[in-house]
Amino acid sequence: AQRVTQPEKLLSVFKGAPVELKCNYSYSGSPELFWYVQYSRQRLQLLLRHISRESIKGFTADLNKGETSFHLKKPFAQEEDSAMYYCALRKGGTGTASKLTFGTGTRLQVTL
Amino acid sequence: DVKVTQSSRYLVKRTGEKVFLECVQDMDHENMFWYRQDPGLGLRLIYFSYDVKMKEKGDIPEGYSVSREKKERFSLILESASTNQTSMYLCASSLEGGPGEKLFFGSGTQLSVL
Numbered sequence: 001a002q003r004v005t006q007p008e009k010l011l012s013v014f015k016g017a018p019v020e021l022k023c024n025y026s027y028s029g030s031p032e033l034f035w036y037v038q039y040s041r042q043r044l045q046l047l048l049r050h051i052s053r054e055s056i057k058g059f060t061a062d063l064n065k066g067e068t069s070f071h072l073k074k075p076f077a078q079e080e081d082s083a084m085y086y087c088a089l090r091k092g093g094t095g096t097a098s099k100l101t102f103g104t105g106t107r108l109q110v111t112l
Numbered sequence: 113d114v115k116v117t118q119s120s121r122y123l124v125k126r127t128g129e130k131v132f133l134e135c136v137q138d139m140d141h142e143n144m145f146w147y148r149q150d151p152g153l154g155l156r157l158i159y160f161s162y163d164v165k166m167k168e169k170g171d172i173p174e175g176y177s178v179s180r181e182k183k184e185r186f187s188l189i190l191e192s193a194s195t196n197q198t199s200m201y202l203c204a205s206s207l208e209g210g211p212g213e214k215l216f217f218g219s220g221t222q223l224s225v226l
Contacts, residue, residue, distance in 0.1 A: 009152070032211060043116075044155075044202065044217040051212040086154060090213065098143070098206065098213045099170065102155040 002027040004089050006103035013077050013110055021072040021106050023061075023087030032090040033070040034100070035061055039083045047072075047085070057081070077110045084108075115139070116218040118203050124224045131190040133221050135203030142208050144186035145215065146170075146178065149200040161186055162209065193225045 003026045013019055025031055035047040048056045050063040050070060061072045070087060087103040119134040137144065145160040147170075157170030159178040167178050175197060179187045186205075190197055203218040 004154075006154075036215075043219045044204075046214050049212050049214070088155075098209060098215065099157060099160070100155075100215065101157075101171075102147075104152055104154040 002089050002091055002101050004087050004101050004103035006085075006087055006106050008106045009104070010107045010109065013108070015079055015110055015112050016076050019072075019074040019077045019081065019108065019110075021085050021087075021108065023070045023072065023103060025068050025070065025087075025089050027068075027089055027091070029091070031063065031065070031068075031070075033061070033063055034088045034090065035059070035070075035072050036086045036088055036102075037083050038086070039080075044086070077108075079110050079112070082108055082110045116203055116205050116216050118201075118218040118221050120221050121219065122222050122224075124226065125190075125193050126226055127194060129190075129193050129225075131193045131223065131225075133188040133190075133201055133203075133223070135186045135188070135205075135218055136184050137186075137205040137216070138184065139205070139207070139216075140183065141205035141216075142183075143206045143213075144180065145204040145206075146176075146186070146188045147202045147204065148172070149202055149220070155202065158188065193223075195225050197223065198225045199223060 005024045034049045037047040038044045088100045091099045146158040147155040161180040177189045201221045204215040
């Protein structure tokens with residue numbers, strides 16, 4: 001069975017400090033991973049996906065198959081980064097609807 | 113921009129009531145999903161639908177059913193509400209399945225079962 005683990009419920013960092021939100025997964029197939037974010041009073045939205053190899057709002061995430069990890073990183077935290085972050089693993093082949101398995105989430109708190 | 117609309121932001125129901133949660137999307141998306149979001153448990157998939165009248169169980173379907181009579185509308189039904197179904201319910205939709213599939217979420221319905 002697939003599983004996504006986010007070991008930290010809360011991560012508190014100072015503004016300007018580096019951020020790393022941890023995500024580990026277990027899955028027997030070829031993994032496809034995402035980070036979703038929920039800002040205060042906003043709906044959950046996609047932040048980035050490993051398949052796109054993109055950087056969004058200064059965040060990056062690299063899929064490490066050896067360590068089965070997909071940690072989210074940002075070199076310098078900003079106040080507006082404070083939010084709930086969910087790591088998600090997609091199960092499903094081409095053309096089929098995603099069955100995303102989400103982690104339990106990490107709340108990032110950026111303080112001055 | 114894609115709009116996923118959930119009909120109620122807050123609902124309070126009594127144990128044993130039949131409850132309907134409605135979700136509508138306006139971008140002709142093929143796939144629609146119902147998740148529940150609980151503190152410390154993250155999001156868990158209840159049901160999803162990949163076409164009109166088609167549905168598939170997610171990870172926690174017990175106590176729930178769904179209906180998709182039209183492409184744009186996906187309803188979650190609690191046949192007999194129980195207190196352990198008190199939760200935030202999130203609806204989502206996506207254009208089509210496949211690598212990199214992006215889900216668009218509604219703003220959620222906070223259901224309290226008393």
